[in-house]
Amino acid sequence: MGRGPSIEARKNATDAKRGKVFTKLIREIGVAARAGGGDPANNPRLRAALDKALAANMSKDVMERAIKKATGELEGVEYEEIRYEGYAP
Numbered sequence: 001m002g003r004g005p006s007i008e009a010r011k012n013a014t015d016a017k018r019g020k021v022f023t024k025l026i027r028e029i030g031v032a033a034r035a036g037g038g039d040p041a042n043n044p045r046l047r048a049a050l051d052k053a054l055a056a057n058m059s060k061d062v063m064e065r066a067i068k069k070a071t072g073e074l075e076g077v078e079y080e081e082i083r084y085e086g087y088a089p
Contacts, residue, residue: 030070038071
């Protein structure tokens, strides 16, 4: 058998975790770009989202694509920020 399957399983697990984080960050970048514009110099929320993405080792190409998709330069799904409030007994 060898070590191949164990290495593959470990890589698949880390890739799944990384993909989940990237998806959340891309959505956050999109909402920030749509709300305040695609320029990080004028949009502090977008700048903070981009800093988080850089900390997670996301490539600049992916971040730029997310901004373009959110501002309408590329087609894609639109996400809006919605706040739900509730209370329980």
